[in-house]
Amino acid sequence: MTATKPPPAAPERMRRRATSKRALVTAGKLLDAAERLFAERGYDGASVRDIAAAAGAQIASVSFHHGGKEALFEKVIERRASELAELRIAALGKARTNGGPLTLEAVLSAFVRPYLDKAADDAQWLAYARLVAMVSADRRWRHISQRLFDPTAGIFIDEIAALFPGAKRGAIAVTFVFSVSAMLSVSTSRWRIEELADAAPDQVTDMDALADPLIRYCAAGIRAAVSV
Amino acid sequence: MTATKPPPAAPERMRRRATSKRALVTAGKLLDAAERLFAERGYDGASVRDIAAAAGAQIASVSFHHGGKEALFEKVIERRASELAELRIAALGKARTNGGPLTLEAVLSAFVRPYLDKAADDAQWLAYARLVAMVSADRRWRHISQRLFDPTAGIFIDEIAALFPGAKRGAIAVTFVFSVSAMLSVSTSRWRIEELADAAPDQVTDMDALADPLIRYCAAGIRAAVSV
DNA sequence: CCTAATATTGAACGATCGTTCTAATTAAGG
DNA sequence: CCTTAATTAGAACGATCGTTCAATATTAGG
Numbered sequence: 001m002t003a004t005k006p007p008p009a010a011p012e013r014m015r016r017r018a019t020s021k022r023a024l025v026t027a028g029k030l031l032d033a034a035e036r037l038f039a040e041r042g043y044d045g046a047s048v049r050d051i052a053a054a055a056g057a058q059i060a061s062v063s064f065h066h067g068g069k070e071a072l073f074e075k076v077i078e079r080r081a082s083e084l085a086e087l088r089i090a091a092l093g094k095a096r097t098n099g100g101p102l103t104l105e106a107v108l109s110a111f112v113r114p115y116l117d118k119a120a121d122d123a124q125w126l127a128y129a130r131l132v133a134m135v136s137a138d139r140r141w142r143h144i145s146q147r148l149f150d151p152t153a154g155i156f157i158d159e160i161a162a163l164f165p166g167a168k169r170g171a172i173a174v175t176f177v178f179s180v181s182a183m184l185s186v187s188t189s190r191w192r193i194e195e196l197a198d199a200a201p202d203q204v205t206d207m208d209a210l211a212d213p214l215i216r217y218c219a220a221g222i223r224a225a226v227s228v
Numbered sequence: 229m230t231a232t233k234p235p236p237a238a239p240e241r242m243r244r245r246a247t248s249k250r251a252l253v254t255a256g257k258l259l260d261a262a263e264r265l266f267a268e269r270g271y272d273g274a275s276v277r278d279i280a281a282a283a284g285a286q287i288a289s290v291s292f293h294h295g296g297k298e299a300l301f302e303k304v305i306e307r308r309a310s311e312l313a314e315l316r317i318a319a320l321g322k323a324r325t326n327g328g329p330l331t332l333e334a335v336l337s338a339f340v341r342p343y344l345d346k347a348a349d350d351a352q353w354l355a356y357a358r359l360v361a362m363v364s365a366d367r368r369w370r371h372i373s374q375r376l377f378d379p380t381a382g383i384f385i386d387e388i389a390a391l392f393p394g395a396k397r398g399a400i401a402v403t404f405v406f407s408v409s410a411m412l413s414v415s416t417s418r419w420r421i422e423e424l425a426d427a428a429p430d431q432v433t434d435m436d437a438l439a440d441p442l443i444r445y446c447a448a449g450i451r452a453a454v455s456v
Numbered sequence: 457c458c459t460a461a462t463a464t465t466g467a468a469c470g471a472t473c474g475t476t477c478t479a480a481t482t483a484a485g486g
Numbered sequence: 487c488c489t490t491a492a493t494t495a496g497a498a499c500g501a502t503c504g505t506t507c508a509a510t511a512t513t514a515g516g
Binding site: 214 | 269364366409
C-alpha cells in the first residue's frame, strides 16, 4: 500500500483507460516533493507552486492528480503510514516469538526502531518522520492521527497494559504519549540536542545511536510512572 | 521585563515624547492576540489581519508598534521567556535551600512546574506554552531557542550532571531533550492523551495532575539512560 | 491651553496564494 | 495505426498575504 490510491485524483468518475506510466511518475514525484517541503516549511509554509517546481511538474498537476493541497498533504501522510504500522506489528510479533515473556523494552523497541531505522538511512523517510511529529502535535490534523496513528498506538498501549495488570489504562496512555514525544524529538530536535550537548553532529546524535538510550529512558519512565 | 521593550517599534530614532498610555494598551493587545493566534494556527497560518482584528486594532499598527510580523512573533516569545526562566531558577534555589542534597526529582520539578502551573490557570499562558513547543521543535526558530531557552536549559543540564558524576554531559543533554519533549507534549497533546485513554477531559488529563507522573517518568528515564 | 510629536485610520500597494480553465500533447485500447 | 481518453502546458482567476502611505485624530510636554 505504498503506491497511490486506486487511480489518481477524482474518487468518483468512470475511467475508460488505465493511468499512464508517465502520469504515475508525475503523481509520485509530487508526493516526494510535497513530503520534503511540508516537512521543511510546514503545511502553510510550503506552497503548491514550490512543490510542483521541486517535482518538475506543473502547478495544475497537484489538483489534477491529488485533488488539491490539503488532499495532497493527507496522501503524503497516508502513503507510508500503513507500511510503518506493519513494520511495528511485525516487530512486535517477532519479539513475541523470540521466546520468553515480552519485556517492556522489547515492546518499546518494536514501536521505536522501525521509525528510527527508516529515518536513519533514507532522507525521504526522515522528512516523513518529521511530518509525523507535526501531525501528532497539531490538533488541526486530529482526524489524521485518529485514522492512521491511533489504531497502532492502541495496540501498543494494550501490550504495555498487559505488563502492568494493576495499572489504569489512562495512566499508561499518558506515559505512552510521553514516550512518543521523546521518540519524535529525535527526528525534530537533533539540532537542539547537538547544541545543548555542544557536540559535533553525529557524535552523540547519530539516529541509530539514540535508539538505545531512548528505549531505556522510556521503559524506566513508564515503570516509574505507572506503579501506584 | 514583562512589558514591551524600551519604546515601541523602530529601534533607532530619537523620541521626544513618552509613549502614550493608549498606545501601550494597543501594543499589548496586539501581543496578546498574536500569542493566541500564533499558538492556534502557527506562524504562517495566522495572518496579520486576523491578529489586528482580534486585538481590535488596525492592520498598520502591527508594523508601527512591533515592526512587522516576524518581529511581533519574536516579541511574543520574548515577553514571557525571562519570567519563566526566573521562576525556574527561583524554584531551583528554593529546592536547594530546602535542606539536604538536591534530588533529580527536585531539579526536574523546578523546571517543569512553573511551566505547567502557569499554563494550567491562565489561557494566555497556555497559548504561550504551545508556542514554546512550536519554537522548540522547529529549526526555523533556532535563533530564538538559542537566545531565550538554551541558557536556562544549560543550567539545568549542569545541575543534573552534578548528580551523575560519571556520566557524559552529552548523554545527559539527550535525556534532557527527551524530558523537555515529554513536558511540551502536555501542552500540545492533551487531546491525544484523552483520545488514547478514551477518557473524559479533565479526568486523566488535568494539567496539574500530569505534573507528578511526568516528573517521575522523566527522573526514572534519565537515571536509566545515563547510567553506563 | 498650545503645539508639535505620536498614534490611529482607512485605503492602497505589489506579491503570492490555491484553484481552474482552454488548448496542445501524449499514449492506451482496439 | 487510429481514435479518443488522459495528461500536460501555460495562462489567468479572485482571494489573501504583509507592508506602506497620506490624512486625521489624539495626547504629552511646556
